[in-house]
């Protein structure tokens with residue numbers, strides 16, 4: 047199995063606040079990794095550095111063997127941020143067409159990808175409405191569709207299912223699992239939802255800028271003698287105090 051991402055001794059401060067502290071981590075291809083941790087722990091900061099939107103003060107990040115930030119690797123990354131970056135005066139379809147046009151897809155591929163992504167997030171019937179008329183959940187779904195549009199090797203999703211109803215959440219997770227199992231995609235998610243964390247192959251707990259525990263959901267439950275990941279989360283937090 048190949049390494050998809052290597053995070054090497056990454057530190058980051060904003061002013062005097064040390065937001066990431068000597069983070070070291072390897073992410074293997076074809077797995078789902080979950081970052082969990084309390085609000086303000088540093089998950090989004092870490093994700094932004096993996097995507098190449100920000101750079102570490104010290105340390106390095108490699109994606110598919112290339113040091114980030116690197117424009118050539120962007121084609122291979124689908125990124126869904128926490129806040130939606132959508133063109134509100136355009137329709138859902140126009141947004142998808144715009145983002146699809148940024149990538150090296152031919153006309154037929156573009157059409158197929160737009161149909162696939164819209165269907166996955168259950169927006170096909172609403173594609174011709176302006177995004178300004180979309181609900182919060184519909185905007186999240188459109189953002190997820192955009193992250194998938196160019197069929198990237200690596201999907202990086204910052205709280206992808208916030209504001210999405212349980213039925214659609216389940217079908218999105220089924221698709222993420224299929225993308226991993228059948229297409230070998232590498233997927234990174236941040237989540238506060240423990241039943242989602244349970245679906246990850248590897249979980250890292252982030253607390254105050256440090257990775258305090260990493261392992262499979264089962265390993266972490268065993269390590270902390272916990273019945274659930276909620277309990278692991280609380281126990282891991284206490285141990286570090």
Ligand SMILES: Nc1ncnc2c1ncn2[C@@H]1O[C@H](COP(=O)(O)OP(=O)(O)OP(=O)(O)O)[C@@H](O)[C@H]1O
Pocket residue numbers: 060065083084085086087088089090091092128
């Ligand atoms: N651009 C910035 N300037 C100053 N401080 C920042 C900046 N970005 C993040 N921070 C601070 O860094 C810390 C980590 O923030 P981050 O968004 O990474 O946390 P998080 O774990 O993703 O939280 P949440 O679960 O709420 O999204 C917070 O204290 C935040 O206020």
